[in-house]
Amino acid sequence: MKYCYTNVKDNFKKLYFFIPISLFIAITIVFFAREIKGVAYNDLQGNMFYVQILNRSMPLIKHVAFDTEDLAESKFSLKDKCLDILGMNWKDPIKIMAKEIHYFSMLKPEGRDGSISLKEVISSFNIGESSILKNSEEDLAKDAQVKSASSKAYNPNLKKQLNASKPEVLIYHTHTSESYITPDGNTDKDSFDENRNVCAVGDELARELEKNYGISVIHDKTVHNSTYTQSYSRSRETLTQYLNKYGDFKLIIDLHRDSVNSKKSVTANLNGEDVTKIMFVMTRKNPHFDKNNAIAENMLKTSKELFPGFSREIWYYDTGTRFFNQDLSNNAILIEVGAHVNKIEEAKGSAKYIARLVAEYLNGN
Structure with a gap:
């Protein structure tokens, strides 16, 4: 009996071993049979x-x-x-x-x-x-309107040869996270997404200046307001580093956006396109006020002549916060581009008009 039990047990072991192999062979035969028959x-x-x-x-x-x-x-x-x-x-x-x-x-x-x-x-x-992307008549008309507005904002006579080795304009942001309304309806006032905050406007302005006017630009997107306090202290360090490296620039812009609840007061329609208005912010008691303010007044005058309603004039402080760093250069200004109630497209749309004002100041007679 013991021999019989052992023999049966060994046969079962062999059976367990051959079942998977047999199954695999059967599946393979069926598979290739189907292929051979042309199925x-x-x-x-x-x-x-x-x-x-x-x-x-x-x-x-x-x-x-x-x-x-x-x-x-x-x-x-x-x-x-x-x-x-x-x-x-x-x-x-x-x-x-x-x-x-x-x-x-x-x-x-x-x-x-x-x-x-x-x-x-x-x-x-x-x-x-x-599944097909289609441009509606409204979209096509809007694109044509934007192109028309760009051509009217641009002056080809102001274009010169770009010299990238010597940057003329520095753009930076003390309050880097100041944001606009996005196409999907996001209304958060602050965001570190560079596609929807003031950095997006700075990118567009830098592109306009270099491409259309040959003005070399450094656009610094360092975040200075991860905590709001001491923002100007941090941006002062950034500005100082650039001044030590390049010397004074022909123009330094601290680019911001305002906080105004009335959209009408910060929006203009230029050449059929809604864009954000701009406002210059200056500090009277900084040691370079006369020279800095002369730049703001020059650009304001040009704005009124070329693009009536685009500028919200000049807003003056005595000292502001650390003079808004305007005491570090003869050519430093602060520009507010629209407000949090504006769409990001409106803010970016204003860049070509700001670029024209800058080009008139730097490249004009």
């Missing part, structure tokens, strides 16, 4: 499994007989093929539905023999009207 293994997406096998054994075929773009979208995966054999190909959900809903299993994959195509009932890829 499409994946009718809807195009079976490239056989092609992949050939390419792995004879690489020359890949370059002679097949389009590499087709192969790129059909990488061989043993996992996917095994799941497909079991009717669980996640890339072909229609077949899974056909196994569960009898109606779908009655339809021919490609509508053969005059039958309804399965693709005509359910399509995993369908380009419809909603």
Whole structure:
């Protein structure tokens, strides 16, 4: 009896060993039998499994007989093929539905023999009207309006050769996180996202100055107001570093945005386009006030002549906070561009008009 029990036990061990192997062999035979009979293994997406096998054994075929773009979208995966054999190909959900809903299993994959195509009932890829980006007449008109406004703001006679080795203008932000309303309706007053705060306006202004007027610009986007207190102390360090490196600039702009609840008071319509108004902020008691203020008055005068209603005049403080750093240079000014109630597009739209004022001051007669 002991010998018999041992013999039976050994036979079971052998059986456990051969079951998985037998199952794997059976699946493989079924799989290749389907391929040999010419049955499409994946009718809807195009079976490239056989092609992949050939390419792995004879690489020359890949370059002679097949389009590499087709192969790129059909990488061989043993996992996917095994799941497909079991009717669980996640890339072909229609077949899974056909196994569960009898109606779908009655339809021919490609509508053969005059039958309804399965693709005509359910399509995993369908380009419809909603998939196509269309510009409405309103969008096209707006684009044309912006282009027209840009051409009217620009003066080609002020353009000169750009000399990047000697920056003429420095733009920085003491309150870097001051933000505008975004297209998706975000109205947070502060954000460190450079696409929606004053940095976006600074980028646009720098681009306008360099591209259209040949004025070399450094745009510093250092965050100085991670905590609001001591913001001017931090930005003072940044400005001092640049002054030590380059000497004085022809113009230094601390670019801000205001906090005004009335949008009408900070918005102008120039050449059919809504843009933010600007305001100069100066400190009377700083040792360079006369020279600094002369720049602000020059740009204000030009603004009134070229773009009536664009400027909100000059706002004066006695000392402000550390003179708003205007005591460090003869050419330092502070500009408020709109307010938190303005859209980011309106603030960026004002950059081309600010650039024109700067170009008139630096490049004009």
